[in-house]
Amino acid sequence: MLGDPSRRLIFAKLAERPRAVVELAGELPISRPAVSQHLRVLKSAGVVTDEVRGTRRIYRLEPAAVLAFKDQLDAFWHRALAGFGDVVTPDPLEGSPGEDQP
Amino acid sequence: MLGDPSRRLIFAKLAERPRAVVELAGELPISRPAVSQHLRVLKSAGVVTDEVRGTRRIYRLEPAAVLAFKDQLDAFWHRALAGFGDVVTPDPLEGSPGEDQP
DNA sequence: CGTCTCGGTAAGTCGTAACTTACGGTTCGT
């Protein structure tokens, strides 16, 4: 979902403040329809919502979904780095440093 | 870098324990050269190192680089979620650094 | 010394997603 650089840029800009499509397109090196398509992806992922204001359509980040996504990502990292217990995060809750090679 | 599912799988498996190429290929639905190419990407990113052991080549995660990458990623999220100060709950477990929003 | 396993690289195919142009619909302003 955030695998695309343009999408990360849009995400970051929406994180600063809500923006209209034409506004985003003006700050990105891509065309307006391209922005629309990226926004469609982000919207179908639930991380953005749109509000119609006149002729403009204001897009903003959806905090709950964003946090849910981040949690999912943190879970991946937690699992991935579990084997590095000693090297990585000193996690007092989870004492599983028993990974040794004989 | 971790935008590809196969690469995430390889990353996760290497997180469990170091493995040889043929070993990884045996657990993945892709061919051995494909694994080699993914490993090349991961290696050029610095997150894995390889050690020659006989005819086999053992790949393992490089903790420092992995942590650096995670830090970079955390920085992105920190910037992204900066505007959501009130909504983002402080996370005592994870390494999210202190955030003070006036 | 022959061979067998392991692994990197090259070349080529193929699917997909990112992008552009073109068009139609909706709302605001005059």
Place this chain on the structure above:
DNA sequence: ACGAACCGTAAGTTACGACTTACCGAGACG
């Protein structure tokens, strides 16, 4: 009511990357 601004969608092109087959080098082992 007419034009302008804003935006979504369709259709089509293109670039990229993931994958496979084929080939070759390096070490182990009889």
